[in-house]
Amino acid sequence: MSHNSFGKNLVFTSFGESHGSTIGCVIDGFPPGMHISAEEIKVELRRRATGQSRHTSQRKEKDDVQIVSGVFEGKTTGHPIALLIENTDARSKDYSDIATTFRPGHADYSYWHKYGIRDYRGGGRSSARETTMRVAAGALAKKWLKENHGVEIKAWLSQIGDIQLTKGDVSLIDSNPFFTGDVAKLPELEAFMDGLRKSGDSVGARIDAEAIGVPLGLGEPVYGKLDAELALAMMSINASKGVEIGAGFDSVSQKGSVHRDEIVGGEFQSNHAGGILAGITTGQPVTLSVAFKPTSSLRIPGRSENIHGEPIEVVTKGRHDPCVGIRATPIVEAMMALVIMDHILRHHAQTQSGKQS
Ligand code: EPS
Numbered sequence: 094m095s096h097n098s099f100g101k102n103l104v105f106t107s108f109g110e111s112h113g114s115t116i117g118c119v120i121d122g123f124p125p126g127m128h129i130s131a132e133e134i135k136v137e138l139r140r141r142a143t144g145q146s147r148h149t150s151q152r153k154e155k156d157d158v159q160i161v162s163g164v165f166e167g168k169t170t171g172h173p174i175a176l177l178i179e180n181t182d183a184r185s186k187d188y189s190d191i192a193t194t195f196r197p198g199h200a201d202y203s204y205w206h207k208y209g210i211r212d213y214r215g216g217g218r219s220s221a222r223e224t225t226m227r228v229a230a231g232a233l234a235k236k237w238l239k240e241n242h243g244v245e246i247k248a249w250l251s252q253i254g255d256i257q258l259t260k261g262d263v264s265l266i267d268s269n270p271f272f273t274g275d276v277a278k279l280p281e282l283e284a285f286m287d288g289l290r291k292s293g294d295s296v297g298a299r300i301d302a303e304a305i306g307v308p309l310g311l312g313e314p315v316y317g318k319l320d321a322e323l324a325l326a327m328m329s330i331n332a333s334k335g336v337e338i339g340a341g342f343d344s345v346s347q348k349g350s351v352h353r354d355e356i357v358g359g360e361f362q363s364n365h366a367g368g369i370l371a372g373i374t375t376g377q378p379v380t381l382s383v384a385f386k387p388t389s390s391l392r393i394p395g396r397s398e399n400i401h402g403e404p405i406e407v408v409t410k411g412r413h414d415p416c417v418g419i420r421a422t423p424i425v426e427a428m429m430a431l432v433i434m435d436h437i438l439r440h441h442a443q444t445q446s447g448k449q450s
Pocket of ligand 1: 111142143150151152154182183184187214215216219220221222223225390411412413414
């Protein structure tokens with residue numbers, strides 16, 4: 094399985110499986126001199142972790158991250174940063190019944206047919222567990238962006254099933270298990286999720302995100318468009334099925350006279366472009382939205398087949414997220430941070446003269 098890395102000047106590589114001994118990542122190209130501690134990374138990890146509320150999987154991982162290289166006396170050295178987390182609460186026996194069957198809608202099917210082997214325990218490499226490392230690396234990128242460029246990145250739940258949520262009060266997003274600032278809708282969300290969990294079904298979600306303070310001029314004009322690389326990063330998150338930048342699919346029905354962001358007195362009057370024109374940032378907030386599908390590990394029986402092509406009925410037991418989109422909020426922020434930081438480093442590499450001052 095190749096291609097476990099992304100980024101050009103800031104290169105992130107992850108490894109590990111959901112029920113393996115350890116998961117980890119290497120971040121290469123991170124600049125020297127930034128203070129960072131495992132405790133700071135853990136703050137972000139706790140936001141993403143399972144078992145934080147009854148609305149997510151009840152697997153209880155400590156996510157006790159170890160910084161094993163690239164940090165000396167509390168500061169990044171400029172050398173590869175390696176992070177490790179031990180898996181301590183895997184219950185592989187939950188998966189013995191589906192070791193030779195394919196859950197409809199799950200990576201089980203495509204992994205088996207591609208590789209002829211699959212680590213079925215907890216979804217193996219296809220598990221959302223892998224995103225732990227993205228959030229760990231994202232914690233460093235978010236800090237670097239804020240300290241060096243004043244960039245702030247925030248994501249929030251904007252829809253779950255048919256329940257639409259406003260952005261609401263951004264300061265409240267981290268105060269509830271749904272990552273919503275539309276706190277008046279919390280009772281409705283709780284009731285909906287409780288009913289869903291009892292029914293054994295799952296549901297999709299939409300996450301909106303914005304990065305404020307992104308410098309003008311990031312992104313390359315053709316294959317390295319910032320929006321293209323953000324879309325790739327978002328589509329690489331488990332269960333993502335769609336990405337919109339700025340007005341996204343609403344652009345289809347907008348007239349040009351509406352969609353264009355007019356400039357008056359040096360100020361944009363709207364932001365349908367999502368802060369990116371022709372792949373290059375305008376200095377406006379970078380905005381995007383990601384669609385997450387309903388998860389496929391369901392207690393409701395589904396028709397499928399086994400690895401011998403025989404028809405079977407699948408029921409998934411164990412601990413699963415009824416809506417993995419909820420926990421995707423910090424993952425979207427992390428991926429956005431990693432892409433934007435990579436582009437700032439690339440921008441410097443391309444636009445500075447290289448002369449020593
Ligand atoms: C997952 C199933 C659960 C989740 C896991 C993703 O794992 P298990 O079956 O081992 O209890 O808890 O997510 C994480 C552990 C995590 O850290 O995100 C799945 O079906 O993808």
